Amino acid sequence: MSKTVSNDPYIEGESDDLIELDSLEDISISLQTEQSKAKRRKTSNIWGFFEMVPNSDNSDGKPRAKCKMCGATYLVVSKYGTENLKVHIETCPRRNSRDIGQLMLCQNSGSMLVSASKFAKRYRELWVEAILKHDIPFQSVECSGIRAAFQYLRPDVPLISINTIKADLVKMYHRERKRVKCMLNDVPGRISLTSNLWTSINTDSYMCITTHFLDKNWVLQKRVLNFSIMPPPHNGISLSEKVYNLLCKWGIENKIFILTSDNASSNDVSVEILRTQLNSKKALICDGEFFHLQCCAHILNLVVQDGLKEIDCAIQKVRDSIKYVKGSETRKQKFLYAINQMSLDSKKGLRQDVPTRWDSTFLMLESALFYRRGFCHLELTDSNFKHCLSTSEWDKVEKISTLLAAFYDATCDFSGIKYPTANLYFPAVFMIYLILKRQCESEDDCMRKMSYQMLAKFEKYWSEFNVMLAIAVILDPRYKLQFVEFSYKKLYGNSSQEYLHVRAKLASFFMEYSSGTPTSSASERNVCRDVEEAEFRSFSGMTRIMKEFDSFQTDDLAANMQKNQLELYLDEPRADRNANLDILDFWKGNEFRYPDLANMARDILSVPVSTVASESFFSVDGRIIDQFKSALKPDIIEALVCTRDWLYGDQESEEMKLDELIEDILEVDINKSKKETPLPLQVL
Incomplete structure (x- = not known):
C-alpha cells in the first residue's frame, strides 16, 4: 500500500x-x-x-x-x-x-507524564490545599465560572462536588495527623500546651488545644491538636476530662510540662483536676508545682481595661475629632489641606479604634498625637469643628499614650509564636510595675487615679505569677540571676530578699533534670588510681606518695569540681544586654557543655506566656468563628483548622493586621480634586 x-x-x-x-x-x-x-x-x-x-x-x-x-x-x-x-x-x-x-x-x-487517575487525584489534592492555604469556600469547586476556566485549559478535567472535596479534606486530615503524632513522639523534651474556647455564631463552643515545643534542632514549633466541639456544661470537670482524653489519644500525657490558659474560674478547676490525674502517673515535673500558667496577655488586657475606665472622657474627644473628619468628603479635604500646611507626613494615617480592643485605642491616640497640629489648624479654618482638644487635654492624652505604650509593647512581645516568650516576661512586667508605681506619684490627678486603679489589679496577678517565668529570664545569658535580684530590690528596696526564694526554686527545679552521675573527673581519678597502684605495686613507698598526691589539689580546683552545671553557668559573666543574641542558638551551642541545664532550658523556653497564638486561625476580634465556618459540620471545622496548621502553620496564613479591622477614615482620591494638591493621606 x-x-x-x-x-x-x-x-x-x-x-x-x-x-x-x-x-x-x-x-x-x-x-x-x-x-x-x-x-x-x-x-x-x-x-x-x-x-x-x-x-x-x-x-x-x-x-x-x-x-x-x-x-x-x-x-x-x-x-x-x-x-x-x-x-x-x-x-x-x-x-x-x-x-x-x-x-x-x-x-x-x-509516554504520558501522568495517568488520568493520578491527575484526578492530584487535582483534587490541589483543590484541598488551595482551600486550606487561601481560605477559599468549599462552594468554589461547583462555581460554573471556575469550572469553565479549568475546562478551557483541560477539557477532561474532572468535576468535583462539595461533598467530594470535604471527603478529600478529611482524608488529608487523617494522613497528616499520623505524621504529627510521630513528630510529637520524637520531641526530645517536654511539651507545653495552650487552651482556648471558641464560640460559633450559633453559640456552639469549640475547644482548641495547641502544643508548643522545641525540636531536636532547637527550632520552636507549634501544632494544633484539636478543634473539637465542646458540648455543655463547660465546668472544670468537663474541661479536664476533655483535655486528658485528648492527651491520651495523642500519647503525650507523660510529656506535658506547662498548660497556659485564660484567667477563668472553670480553667482553674480543670487545671487542678488535670494536675491530679497527671500526678497519679508521675508525669509532671516537681509534682506539677509549675504546671499552670495564666495567659499574660489576658492579664495585661484586664489591667488596661480597668485603667481606661478612669479616662474615657479624654479618649472620647479624640474619637469625636476623628469621626468629625470622617463625616464628609469636604471635611476630609480640609484636614488633608491642614496637615499639608503643617508639613506633616500624610502616610502616617489616622486610626479609629475598635471598642473591643484596647490596643487599637492606643494606636488611635498615637496617630492623633502625630496629627495634633493638623487638628489645631483645622479648628482655625473650620468653624464647625468643635471637638478639638485643649492644650491640657492634649498633654493628658500624651501621658496616657506613653503609659499604654509599655502595655502595648509587652502584649506584642508576649503574643509572638516564632520566638521564645518565656524569657521576655520578667523584664517587661518589671518595667510596667515600675512605671505604674511612679505614675501613682504623679501630680496629675487623672493619671494618678488611673495608675492606682491599674496598679491594684496588677499587684494581684504579680503576687501570683508563676516562678517559672523568673527562672526563664535567669536562663537568658544577658540577665541571669542578677536581674531578678536587681528587679526586686528596685521595687521593694535593697533589703528585699524575694530573689532568694526564686533562687531556691531554681535549684530544686534543676535537680529534677540533674543526671546525678559522678563527674567525669572523679571517675577518671578512680581509674588512674588503680593504674598507678598496679604500676608501682612493687614500690610500697611510691604507692603511698601517689595516694597523697591524689588528695592534693588547689582550693579553686576543688571548688570548681564540686559545682554543678547551674552554678558554673551562673558564675560566668553575663552577655551584653544590648547584643542581638538568639537565646535558642546560645543553648544549642552550649548543649554539650551544660547537657542537663540545656534540657531544662529546652522545656522552659518553649513555654508560651500567652494563648493569643491560637487566636489567629479565624479572627483577631475575639474567639468567634465566622459565619461561613459556623455553617460547617464540627468534624469538617476540625479537619479544616488542624490540617491548615499542620501543613502551613503561620507561613501562608498571615495574621490579619489591625489595619484590616479598622474602617478607612480618609479615603480621598486626589485625582478627583483639582483645586488643592495636598499629599494623599493613607488611612489605616
Whole structure:
C-alpha cells in the first residue's frame, strides 16, 4: 500500500492512509470497525481533546476524530495508536498553553507524564490545599465560572462536588495527623500546651488545644491538636476530662510540662483536676508545682481595661475629632489641606479604634498625637469643628499614650509564636510595675487615679505569677540571676530578699533534670588510681606518695569540681544586654557543655506566656468563628483548622493586621480634586 507524505503527515489529506507509527501498549481506543464489533473504553487522555465523528458524516465511512478546539479531523486506525492526535495537540493553534495539566508526552520516552487517575487525584489534592492555604469556600469547586476556566485549559478535567472535596479534606486530615503524632513522639523534651474556647455564631463552643515545643534542632514549633466541639456544661470537670482524653489519644500525657490558659474560674478547676490525674502517673515535673500558667496577655488586657475606665472622657474627644473628619468628603479635604500646611507626613494615617480592643485605642491616640497640629489648624479654618482638644487635654492624652505604650509593647512581645516568650516576661512586667508605681506619684490627678486603679489589679496577678517565668529570664545569658535580684530590690528596696526564694526554686527545679552521675573527673581519678597502684605495686613507698598526691589539689580546683552545671553557668559573666543574641542558638551551642541545664532550658523556653497564638486561625476580634465556618459540620471545622496548621502553620496564613479591622477614615482620591494638591493621606 502506498503512503502519501505531506507537510503535516498526520492531517487528513488526499490519501486516506496514515504514516505507520509504533503502537503504544498503554493506550486502547474504542472503535467499532468492520473487523471488530466489540467496544473498548478509551483510556488515553488524548480523548479529552477529540471526539469521534459519526460514520454517517464520512463519505468513505472510515472512522475519524475531530479536534474539539479547532475542528480539524484525522483518520483513526486502532493498530496505529493515537500518535497523530497527540502531535496535533502540540501544534493546535487554538491551544495556547501546551504544558497545563501535564498532558503532553515526554520527548524522550513518548509516554504520558501522568495517568488520568493520578491527575484526578492530584487535582483534587490541589483543590484541598488551595482551600486550606487561601481560605477559599468549599462552594468554589461547583462555581460554573471556575469550572469553565479549568475546562478551557483541560477539557477532561474532572468535576468535583462539595461533598467530594470535604471527603478529600478529611482524608488529608487523617494522613497528616499520623505524621504529627510521630513528630510529637520524637520531641526530645517536654511539651507545653495552650487552651482556648471558641464560640460559633450559633453559640456552639469549640475547644482548641495547641502544643508548643522545641525540636531536636532547637527550632520552636507549634501544632494544633484539636478543634473539637465542646458540648455543655463547660465546668472544670468537663474541661479536664476533655483535655486528658485528648492527651491520651495523642500519647503525650507523660510529656506535658506547662498548660497556659485564660484567667477563668472553670480553667482553674480543670487545671487542678488535670494536675491530679497527671500526678497519679508521675508525669509532671516537681509534682506539677509549675504546671499552670495564666495567659499574660489576658492579664495585661484586664489591667488596661480597668485603667481606661478612669479616662474615657479624654479618649472620647479624640474619637469625636476623628469621626468629625470622617463625616464628609469636604471635611476630609480640609484636614488633608491642614496637615499639608503643617508639613506633616500624610502616610502616617489616622486610626479609629475598635471598642473591643484596647490596643487599637492606643494606636488611635498615637496617630492623633502625630496629627495634633493638623487638628489645631483645622479648628482655625473650620468653624464647625468643635471637638478639638485643649492644650491640657492634649498633654493628658500624651501621658496616657506613653503609659499604654509599655502595655502595648509587652502584649506584642508576649503574643509572638516564632520566638521564645518565656524569657521576655520578667523584664517587661518589671518595667510596667515600675512605671505604674511612679505614675501613682504623679501630680496629675487623672493619671494618678488611673495608675492606682491599674496598679491594684496588677499587684494581684504579680503576687501570683508563676516562678517559672523568673527562672526563664535567669536562663537568658544577658540577665541571669542578677536581674531578678536587681528587679526586686528596685521595687521593694535593697533589703528585699524575694530573689532568694526564686533562687531556691531554681535549684530544686534543676535537680529534677540533674543526671546525678559522678563527674567525669572523679571517675577518671578512680581509674588512674588503680593504674598507678598496679604500676608501682612493687614500690610500697611510691604507692603511698601517689595516694597523697591524689588528695592534693588547689582550693579553686576543688571548688570548681564540686559545682554543678547551674552554678558554673551562673558564675560566668553575663552577655551584653544590648547584643542581638538568639537565646535558642546560645543553648544549642552550649548543649554539650551544660547537657542537663540545656534540657531544662529546652522545656522552659518553649513555654508560651500567652494563648493569643491560637487566636489567629479565624479572627483577631475575639474567639468567634465566622459565619461561613459556623455553617460547617464540627468534624469538617476540625479537619479544616488542624490540617491548615499542620501543613502551613503561620507561613501562608498571615495574621490579619489591625489595619484590616479598622474602617478607612480618609479615603480621598486626589485625582478627583483639582483645586488643592495636598499629599494623599493613607488611612489605616
